[in-house]
Amino acid sequence: MFIEQPSTFLSKFYPKGLFRKNPEEHSVYLTFDDGPIPEVTPWILDLLDKHGIKATFFVVGNNVQKYPEIFRMITDRGHKIGNHTFNHVRSMRMRTPDFIDNVKKCDNYFTTRLFRPPHGIMKKWVYRYMKDDYDIVFYDVITRDYNQKLKGRKVFDIVKKYTRNGSIIVFHDSLRSERNLRYALPKAIEWLESQGYTFKQL
Numbered sequence: 001m002f003i004e005q006p007s008t009f010l011s012k013f014y015p016k017g018l019f020r021k022n023p024e025e026h027s028v029y030l031t032f033d034d035g036p037i038p039e040v041t042p043w044i045l046d047l048l049d050k051h052g053i054k055a056t057f058f059v060v061g062n063n064v065q066k067y068p069e070i071f072r073m074i075t076d077r078g079h080k081i082g083n084h085t086f087n088h089v090r091s092m093r094m095r096t097p098d099f100i101d102n103v104k105k106c107d108n109y110f111t112t113r114l115f116r117p118p119h120g121i122m123k124k125w126v127y128r129y130m131k132d133d134y135d136i137v138f139y140d141v142i143t144r145d146y147n148q149k150l151k152g153r154k155v156f157d158i159v160k161k162y163t164r165n166g167s168i169i170v171f172h173d174s175l176r177s178e179r180n181l182r183y184a185l186p187k188a189i190e191w192l193e194s195q196g197y198t199f200k201q202l
Contacts, residue, residue: 005141005162006120014122016131018202020140021166027198028167030055030189031139033084033116035173036063036070040181044173045077051189053199055079057173058116058137061086061106071110080201082114082137091122099126114202137202140167145177145184152183159188163195168202 011019021029030048035041036059048055057074059081064071075081086105094102099122103115115134117126120142130136141162145155163169169188171181192199 003142003144004158006138010138013124014127014131014136014138017127017136017138018168019138020168021200021202023164023166025198026165026196027200028163028169028192029200029202030169030171031058031082031116031137031202032056032171032173033058033118034060034063034088034177036067036074037173037175038067038070039175040173040178041067041070042073043182044171044185045073045079047186047189048079049077051193051199053189054201055199056082056114056137056202058082058084058114059110060084060088061109062088064106064109068109080114081110081112082116082202083110083112083134084116085118088118090118091126096123096125096129099123100129103130135202137168139170140164142170143180143184143188145180146172146174148176148179150180152180155180155184156187156191159184160191163192163197 083106086102091099113135116137143155
């Protein structure tokens with residue numbers, strides 16, 4: 001459960017971080033990390049359009065640089081953008097100034113106050129530096145669609161088991177997650193609709 005739904009310890013470690021929205025509202029927030037890429041992102045966008053859902057995409061700057069037309073598809077269809085660093089780097093493995101520079105490099109291609117650290121964790125000093133300039137978004141449910149040892153059915157089961165009011169749910173528009181995503185995302189959306197959830201943007 002620590003992976004699929006983070007413990008309250010993390011929310012205390014990052015007190016200004018956003019893990020979950022209003023628990024009194026029967027709403028969920030779909031988010032997608034690591035894109036955009038031509039193999040997966042357009043398919044996600046078409047599926048969201050089919051259901052009238054607006055989501056939030058935490059994009060990698062290097063992918064935006066390589067695929068500007070796919071990036072424009074996201075924004076043109078009314079979805080929000082978040083920063084997920086330029087090279088999908090881990091703050092735990094970098095000097096703090098180098099990590100911040102990697103985040104800021106994205107400003108050459110897009111600007112946003114939303115930021116999600118890759119792998120859902122960041123150094124204490126990075127957090128302290130960034131918390132006033134960015135809305136740092138973590139998650140309430142991570143689907144683990146990237147885990148190629150899992151089947152799509154298990155990814156779908158994670159959504160059903162852990163989603164609750166205000167959940168920020170993480171999927172990935174990446175090649176690594178594609179197989180599980182194509183199975184689980186349509187089923188997850190249909191199930192969430194059947195449970196009466198409203199879809200909102202961050």
